[in-house]
Amino acid sequence: MPAFLNRFWSNPYLLLTLATMFWGGNAVASRLAVGEASPLLMTCLRWLGVCFLIAPFYRREIAAGWPLIARRPWRIILAAILGQTGFNVLMYVGAHYTSALNIGLLQGATPALVFLGVWLAYGTPISGLQAVGVAVTMVGVAVISSGGSLAALLALELNKGDAMMLVAVLLYAGYTVAMRDRPAMPAIAFFLTMALFAAAASLPLVPIEYALGNLQWPTLKGWAIVAYVTIFPSFFSQIFYIRGIELIGPGRAGVFYNMLPVFAVLFAVAGLGEAFGWPQALAMALILGGIALAERKPPNRRG
Secondary structure, three states: OOHHHHHHHOOHHHHHHHHHHHHHHHHHHHHHOOOOOOHHHHHHHHHHHHHHHHHHHHHHHHHHHHHHHHOOHHHHHHHHHHHHHHHHHHHHHHOOOOOHHHHHHHHOOHHHHHHHHHHHHHOOOOOHHHHHHHHHHHHHHHHHHHOOOHHHHHOOOOOHHHHHHHHHHHHHHHHHHHHHHOOOOOHHHHHHHHHHHHHHHHOOHHHHHHHOOOOOOOOHHHHHHHHHHHHHHHHHHHHHHHHHHHHHOHHHHHHHHHHHHHHHHHHHHHHHOOOOOHHHHHHHHHHHHHHHHHHOOOOOOOO
């Protein structure tokens, strides 16, 4: 591997930032997809796209790592179904019943749930500084999602869409924690194996959507959106996120998830012409500051 690629692949902060940036673009793509492609079909197409476009180039790596997958297949299959297919389905469908404000707030809870998950699953201690960092980032997410309105926060109600998003957040937090013990195989081969399971799980959803009368084949714009979510959020973000977890652990990697609404706002301002004001600026400062606190290592003490 060339030196510059090795430095890139060894930099968890750059990898995790890019992962959340692409996911932020996915939030905008999801809004653009309304009326252009139905949600269950879009979920299926994105994972099939990953499999058909990329998996053939890594079939040897997947075959080489398959014995490691076969040691505990159902755990990995379940992680793929819930953390990849399930999360996307719940987010795309839930977005039809709730507001972007509620979705942003609920997604902002992911890092806190990851820290709780690693504590419950592995007994990993949570330092006071990490707890403060997570709290600060969640305040930032609340500010950016509510537009700085306390009344908007207090008026939140858990409707059907909110319930779906809450389940989605719980699934993805569990998926992040589970990645700590993934098989010792190359990240790209492991992800593509997961993508195969996710695609298989999403196939039955398309006839269900058709039977319910909600299936919409993508328009030309819809196909462009599917191409974006396949290449960037579905492939690069997943690979970079898995590698970031590998380098610094799920708890610290999960904090970067709070950058997602920051990028979503930036892309919405640039691409959709949405207004950018003091709540967005304050939220970005809180989120980035919280990540810095959570990532800070305590000073060495010599007695």
